[in-house]
Amino acid sequence: MDNVFESMPDRIFRADLRVILLGVAALALASFLPAPAQAAGAGDNIRCETEHVTLDTAFPSGNVASCSLSGSKRIEVRLAPEDKPPINCSAWYAFRLTPRTPGKVTLILNYEACGHRYWPKTSTDGVNWDYLPKKFVKVEEIDGLKRARVTVKLKNVPLFVSAQEILPPSVYRAWLGRITKSPAAESWLLGKSAEGRDIPALTIRKSGTEPLEQVVLLGRQHPPEVTGALAMLSFVETLLADTPLAERFRERFETIVVPMLNPDGVVRGHWRHSTGHIDLNRDWGPFTQPETRLMKGLLDGIEKEPNKNLRLFVDFHSTIYDVFYTIPDSYETRPPLFLRNWLGLLEQHLPGYQINRDAGHNLGQPNSKNYVHKRYGVPTMTYEMGDETDRQKVRKIAKAAATTMMETLMETEAPR
Numbered sequence: 001m002d003n004v005f006e007s008m009p010d011r012i013f014r015a016d017l018r019v020i021l022l023g024v025a026a027l028a029l030a031s032f033l034p035a036p037a038q039a040a041g042a043g044d045n046i047r048c049e050t051e052h053v054t055l056d057t058a059f060p061s062g063n064v065a066s067c068s069l070s071g072s073k074r075i076e077v078r079l080a081p082e083d084k085p086p087i088n089c090s091a092w093y094a095f096r097l098t099p100r101t102p103g104k105v106t107l108i109l110n111y112e113a114c115g116h117r118y119w120p121k122t123s124t125d126g127v128n129w130d131y132l133p134k135k136f137v138k139v140e141e142i143d144g145l146k147r148a149r150v151t152v153k154l155k156n157v158p159l160f161v162s163a164q165e166i167l168p169p170s171v172y173r174a175w176l177g178r179i180t181k182s183p184a185a186e187s188w189l190l191g192k193s194a195e196g197r198d199i200p201a202l203t204i205r206k207s208g209t210e211p212l213e214q215v216v217l218l219g220r221q222h223p224p225e226v227t228g229a230l231a232m233l234s235f236v237e238t239l240l241a242d243t244p245l246a247e248r249f250r251e252r253f254e255t256i257v258v259p260m261l262n263p264d265g266v267v268r269g270h271w272r273h274s275t276g277h278i279d280l281n282r283d284w285g286p287f288t289q290p291e292t293r294l295m296k297g298l299l300d301g302i303e304k305e306p307n308k309n310l311r312l313f314v315d316f317h318s319t320i321y322d323v324f325y326t327i328p329d330s331y332e333t334r335p336p337l338f339l340r341n342w343l344g345l346l347e348q349h350l351p352g353y354q355i356n357r358d359a360g361h362n363l364g365q366p367n368s369k370n371y372v373h374k375r376y377g378v379p380t381m382t383y384e385m386g387d388e389t390d391r392q393k394v395r396k397i398a399k400a401a402a403t404t405m406m407e408t409l410m411e412t413e414a415p416r
């Protein structure tokens, strides 16, 4: 983890972060300003007030375990996962600071489990995000207790402080509304989460056609994994582009996208799990959760249909660095050796970018990659972007990955 922070650039990526989200929605968090007296229906509304500032979490993805005051300009924030450890150390946090007087405020982020992972980002509107400069963040360990000391300068407006850019369901709704202006895209409801939230889906194909081959893309099983989510948005937009390749691809292939499988976890600011206390990406096989059962239903539906042929499954995530987890080339797939060919071509498209492929990761686990290959015999991949990978680079890789996926699929033999 130290290496990740060492490699954090000093400069602020304001422009990069803004470009991605501006196209998506300007409504993300703006409607939650200023701080409401009531919780927004997410997790518990945590609230701490000093004479200078109020901290609260009453907005989608807002979450800290608790807070307490240790001075008029200093707030202790306790961070804890939604379920007891062992849990993946994706220590999410998101809170809002509403100033009464402008000036500096210090937040001490105290980690009950794991430790500091996400570099703090700030925003006044939920659309424009800045990295906090290095000098305002100090990661430390005192007597075995892990914490981060974060200083922010408040002006006259509320400020969101968050582990990553916040991409709640409203952002997906706005994005789906925008991209379905294309006649090649149609959004629909896959089903409901455990808490009754919509789980949207999107079908991409040439309007009026019934392609015989299917690609399934999945996102946001793990709520904090925002760079994977950003990659998916760019990836999907590339499939919808007005390029000759994408047009040919949409004629032959139908792509079904489920961009956010765990909306409850996203809204509640979970580190990892669904509200069923389960890591959804360890539930492919048991299928104990309504969210994973919806995916099984979707994939089984494709399999049962004589005029449909699943060809590829890609699941978007984030971890501390960029990596593509695939099944090994020795596993038989239809089409054969697709992942080797795809990632080989991708490397050619991205000069200077070393493709990090790991074909041996967690092969025994009941995750989506293993299950979908084993059950349906198709190539499967977990597409992981680094937590702090430059957002322009995330977009560039996604665009190249989508382009080369289309090229490689178009080279495969069509069903007769």
Ligand SMILES: [Zn+2]
Pocket (backbone or CB within 6 Å): 222, 225, 281, 317, 318
């Ligand atoms: Zn993940």
